Amino acid sequence: MREPQLQEFDARLDKIDRRHRKLARGYVMSVNHDGLIIAEPKVQRRGFPWRGTLLILVALMIFKGFLHNQIGAAAYDERVTRLSTGTVVEQAGAYAMTADPVTLWISEQFASLAR
Secondary structure, three states: OOOOHHHHHHHHHHHHHHHHHHHHHHHEEOOOOOEEEEEEEOOOOOOOOOHHHHHHHHHHHHHHHHHHHOOOOOHHHHHHHHHHOOHHOOOOOHHHHHHHHHHHHHHHHHHHHHH
């Protein structure tokens, strides 16, 4: 069994390491009421990743437009119809892959680039 003093020392070292990791992510210096300067960790505020979500949606729309252009409108609609008769997951995929005005516009842009 370990000595109690060594256990207390290890606990203090762990506390110092945790504080150091927090301060490594950013800190704010403040002055205490008695003039002591203290470094306090910045509060990390994590919100919803709007930028990443928007990038994924844009990439998916471009992919849909590319597929629509490459396989043609009739074949694309036929595959989406076939998906809509499947399982619940396939039906959700069919709903997401349905050709909307944005997809058609992107498909036209790809067609104009190919000329």
